[in-house]
Structure formats: C-alpha cells, structure tokens
Amino acid sequence: METSAPPASERRHWKGNARREYPACRLSFPQKTRSYKLPLTDKFGRAITDLRISITDRCNYKCVYCRTGNEGAVYGELPFGDYLRMARVLVSLGITKVRITGGEPLLRKGVVDFVRELAVLRSAKGGSLDIAITTNGHLLADMAQPLKDAGLNRVTVSMDAVDPDRFARITRVPGGFDHVLAGMRAARDCGLGPVKVNCVLMRGFNEDQIVPFGMFAREERVIVRFIEFMPLEEDRVWAPETVITLDEILTRMAEYRPLIEIPHAHSETARRYRFEDGIGEIGIIAPVSHPFCGHCSRIRITSDGKIRTCLFSVWDHDLHELMRRGASDDDLAHFIRQVVSRKEQRHHIGEPDFVPASRTMVHIGG
Numbered sequence: 001m002e003t004s005a006p007p008a009s010e011r012r013h014w015k016g017n018a019r020r021e022y023p024a025c026r027l028s029f030p031q032k033t034r035s036y037k038l039p040l041t042d043k044f045g046r047a048i049t050d051l052r053i054s055i056t057d058r059c060n061y062k063c064v065y066c067r068t069g070n071e072g073a074v075y076g077e078l079p080f081g082d083y084l085r086m087a088r089v090l091v092s093l094g095i096t097k098v099r100i101t102g103g104e105p106l107l108r109k110g111v112v113d114f115v116r117e118l119a120v121l122r123s124a125k126g127g128s129l130d131i132a133i134t135t136n137g138h139l140l141a142d143m144a145q146p147l148k149d150a151g152l153n154r155v156t157v158s159m160d161a162v163d164p165d166r167f168a169r170i171t172r173v174p175g176g177f178d179h180v181l182a183g184m185r186a187a188r189d190c191g192l193g194p195v196k197v198n199c200v201l202m203r204g205f206n207e208d209q210i211v212p213f214g215m216f217a218r219e220e221r222v223i224v225r226f227i228e229f230m231p232l233e234e235d236r237v238w239a240p241e242t243v244i245t246l247d248e249i250l251t252r253m254a255e256y257r258p259l260i261e262i263p264h265a266h267s268e269t270a271r272r273y274r275f276e277d278g279i280g281e282i283g284i285i286a287p288v289s290h291p292f293c294g295h296c297s298r299i300r301i302t303s304d305g306k307i308r309t310c311l312f313s314v315w316d317h318d319l320h321e322l323m324r325r326g327a328s329d330d331d332l333a334h335f336i337r338q339v340v341s342r343k344e345q346r347h348h349i350g351e352p353d354f355v356p357a358s359r360t361m362v363h364i365g366g
C-alpha cells in the first residue's frame with residue numbers, strides 16, 4: 001500500500017522530502033504464503049519488540065506545548081477489532097510490549113474490553129504481553145481498577161506541573177490537577193505500577209517544577225520522568241532554546257539532593273536515577289541532547305490504522321487500507337516486514353536538514 005501524505009489540515013507543517021530522500025513504500029500482496037519465524041528487524045539490525053497503538057487523536061486537554069487550542073481531532077478511529085487484528089499479527093512477528101496511546105485513550109469507550117482482548121494474546125515465545133497505557137489521568141480514578149482487572153500491567157500519567165494553578169495554565173482546563181492526582185494514586189494503589197509520571201519541560205513554562213517533582217516522586221512513590229521538549233507540537237513553538245536538557249535537569253536536581261544513576265535497558269527511553277538516600281526514582285528522557293535512536297525498538301499504529309516507523313516520520317504506511325482490501329494475515333505480515341525494514345535510522349532534530357514530522361504528537365500517540 002502506498003505511503004500517504006498528511007491531510008490538508010496538517011500540511012502546513014509538511015515540507016515534503018525537499019532535502020532528504022524518503023522512498024515511498026509501494027507494496028503489493030505477496031504471491032504466496034510465507035512463514036514468519038524471524039523477529040521483526042529493520043535494516044540497521046534493530047529488533048522491533050515495542051508497539052504503540054493510538055486509539056483516538058481526541059484529547060480533553062489542550063496542553064500549550066502540544067496543541068494550538070483550536071484544532072480538534074483530525075484523523076479517524078477504527079473499530080477495536082481492527083486494532084486487535086493488527087496487534088495479533090504484530091505479536092506473531094515478535095512484539096512483546098503494547099502501549100495504548102492517544103490523544104487521550106481513556107476517552108474511547110470500550111478501552112477496558114480492548115485491554116482484556118489484548119491480554120489474551122501471547123508473544124511468539126508464548127509469554128504474556130507487557131500492556132501499558134499512557135494517559136493524561138483525568139478519567140483514570142474510576143478506570144484504574146477495571147483496567148487492572150482486564151489485564152493492564154502499567155500506567156504512565158502525563159503531568160507537567162505539581163502546582164495546580166500552573167497545571168491548569170498548561171493544560172488549559174480548569175481544576176484538572178485533582179482528578180489527575182486521584183487517577184495516578186488509584187493506578188498506583190491497585191498495582192498498575194511502577195506508575196510513571198511524564199513531565200515535558202519547556203523553558204519559561206515549568207522548569208521551576210523540577211525540584212518539586214523530585215519531592216513528588218519521593219512522597220508519592222512514583223517514577224517521575226522529565227522529557228526534553230521535541231518539535232512535535234501543533235504551534236511550531238519549538239526552538240533549541242526552549243529545551244531543558246538532561247544536563248540542566250541533573251544540575252537542578254542535584255542542588256536539591258544527590259542522585260545516583262542506575263542502569264537502564266538498552267531500548268529504554270529514560271536514563272534512570274535514584275536519590276542517594278534510596279528514596280525515590282526519577283528518569284530523564286533526552287531525545288534532543290542524548291538521542292536513543294540507535295536502540296529504538298518501537299513502531300506505532302495511528303488511530304486511523306497507519307504504521308509509523310518513527311515519531312519523526314514524514315510518511316506513514318496504510319495498514320488499514322490493506323485490511324479493507326481483504327488482505328490475509330500473511331499479507332499484513334509481509335507488508336509490516338517491508339515497512340519495518342525501512343525504519344528511519346534516526347531523527348534529525350536541531351539539524352539544518354530537519355523536516356517536520358507529517359503529524360504532530362497528539363495525532364501520532366506518544
């Protein structure tokens with residue numbers, strides 16, 4: 001299936017392939033059934049084991065670093081059965097971790113049943129999947145236990161300030177902080193842990209929250225992960241100066257309490273640190289100052305059923321269109337293998353030849 005350019009509403013960010021070459025992926029159905037024993041691997045030898053499925057690009061928050069505040073959902077949503085079929089085929093190819101994303105995934109009715117169905121899948125080696133969700137937490141308090149019961153393993157909550165007023169200014173929704181805090185605690189208390197809290201830092205907005213978040217991690221027994229701001233927003237406000245880097249975060253936090261780095265898995269996005277007294281863990285996700293593309297194990301499916309091989313892809317690959325045309329599971333697997341083999345080597349954030357991604361974060365999934 002041909003790769004697709006973004007719809008008109010997104011095209012103002014899209015500058016085509018002016019500087020770099022992006023080979024269009026024109027694929028046909030395979031001639032005969034293949035046997036897929038080898039795990040999914042790209043041409044750089046990276047094994048793809050981590051799948052993120054966005055189930056909606058709607059969001060009930062309008063975070064200033066993510067959305068303009070004027071635009072709503074842009075892309076469609078598929079029936080859960082379609083995501084499930086995609087997941088099943090991908091799991092047969094070696095996926096072991098599935099993260100449900102959005103938009104805000106808890107807005108989608110039926111998400112608990114979706115988790116239940118995912119939890120039945122077994123990896124190619126026969127084990128259970130690691131099933132996680134990234135949510136803004138606003139609706140989580142009442143859903144944490146049902147999600148846990150359905151087979152969810154872990155929750156990551158996005159939270160960009162521990163000060164309720166600042167939180168409201170960032171999300172542009174009044175009174176959200178208490179809901180999110182309650183949701184995060186409900187997830188922690190029902191065993192959806194370790195609960196991770198993602199905080200995107202942006203200069204001029206919330207860098208003064210670094211130390212309060214350190215205290216929060218210790219008090220609330222959650223892992224707070226600071227994320228360097230990436231150029232994936234609707235408003236095009238990103239500039240190198242807006243990024244609070246790993247080094248800066250470490251310096252600020254060390255003024256509060258000494259940190260000790262702890263080992264992290266190769267494919268993990270975050271560098272991990274614990275406080276010297278053993279209480280509390282923080283992480284830093286530093287795609288801008290310390291890119292981790294060389295160990296990337298991720299692919300994404302968008303809410304409308306496209307495969308994205310990188311957050312910064314300028315093309316996506318229409319898996320759902322193949323399904324609509326009656327492709328068999330083997331056809332889908334063949335397509336996925338070809339798409340994955342062409343996964344981008346790395347992002348080009350901050351470089352002169354950077355071409356913005358064809359979708360912004362809310363329309364990709366985190």
Ligand code: GTP
Pocket residue numbers: 099132134156196198227230268269270285287296298310311347366
């Ligand atoms: P676990 O390791 O399973 O806990 O998940 P994770 O760290 O992959 O999860 P999460 O969805 O919380 O991702 C954290 C953040 O890392 C995302 O919101 C992105 O900001 C960033 N991130 C995740 N994947 C990529 C990637 O492939 N490239 C880049 N540049 N950033 C990524």
Ligand code: 5AD
Pocket residue numbers: 065066134157158159198199200227228229230231232233361365366
């Ligand atoms: N840069 C880094 N992280 C981002 N997120 C959203 N937009 C950006 C960006 N431009 C984060 C959200 C959430 C996750 C899905 O991605 O805050 O934690």
